[in-house]
Amino acid sequence: MTGFLRTLHFLSRWDWQHEALIIDLAGDLTSEITEKIRTRFNAWRNIDPAMNTLALFVASDIDSEGVTWTQYEMPPKVVAGRMSALSKAAMDLLRSQGHELDVPDLFQTSLAPYDFVINLRSKMLGDRAVSKFKNIAEAEVSGRASKMAIVKAFVRDVQACYGSSLLLFHGDTSADVVAGIWNPQTLNPKTWNLKTAYSTAPAPGNDSTQQDRVVINQSAILNEIARLGEGLVDTIESGKVGA
Structure with a gap:
């Protein structure tokens, strides 16, 4: 537990956008290696300032790349x-409750920051009744996908179709929701062209600057996701959940 809390504390304080994580694995970390790592980190931030290719820079005395x-x-x-937001929230909870903390509370994530939430049909994911005949029961269990496998397959299919437009998050076997956020770059009005890789709609507003500009068509994409998950998806809540 101590190791977990130390890791949580570190993640809550790590400014990964401006700092490299440098680990001395073999005890051979020298000032020269450290300086070399920092030089590489600065080079990466200069090459990729938007961090589209590399967000976390994690190096050691064994792997200085x-x-x-x-x-x-x-x-x-x-x-x-x-990751940073959750670790900071977890540390705030830990400090406020101290020894009275119920550890599972650390893993109760708020849905408020997400743009939409996909509610799954619990009946489709729950355990079904098993036959009293052993041979039939074994066949049913072996042929039935687990709850996590079903959710992961659904998330994988959605990400394959709309990976450039959104990002999905899901929990463990006790979670019956999949939360999502839109790619911020798709929310800004832009001129439509043939390379636009997502469904679009006219940008809102009567301003002349918005003419011939489009934004991502959120409702259309959510409807497509509902059709893709027909039988599995119960409802989809759009907008900041809980806001």
Whole structure:
């Protein structure tokens, strides 16, 4: 538990946008290696200031490159930002409740920051009655996908279709929702062209500057997601949930 809390405390304080994580794994970390790592980190931030390719820079005395496990959006910056927000909220809860803290409360995530929430049909994910005959029961269990497998497959399919427009988050086997956020770049009005990779709608407003400009068509995409998850998706709540 101590190690977990120390990690949580570090993540809540780590300014990953401006600081590299440098770990001395073998005890051979020298000032020269540290300076080399920092130089590489600064170079990456100059090359990719928007952090579209690399958000977290994690290096050590064994791996001074710092990108082995995190390059190519592993994770993307929006997930890294969410990591920081959750760890800070967890530390605030820990400080406020102290020894009275119920540990599972650390993992009760608010849905307020998300742009939309997909509510799944619990009956489709729950355990079904098992036959009293052993051979039939074994066949049913082996042929039935687990709850997590179903949710992961659904999320994977949605991300494959709309990965450039949104990002989905889901919990463990006790969660019956999938939360999502829109790619901020798709929310800004822009001139439509053939390379636009998502469904669009005319930008709102009568301002002359908005003419011939489009924004992402959120309702159309959410309707498509509902059709893709027909039978699994119960409802989709749009807008800041709980706001």
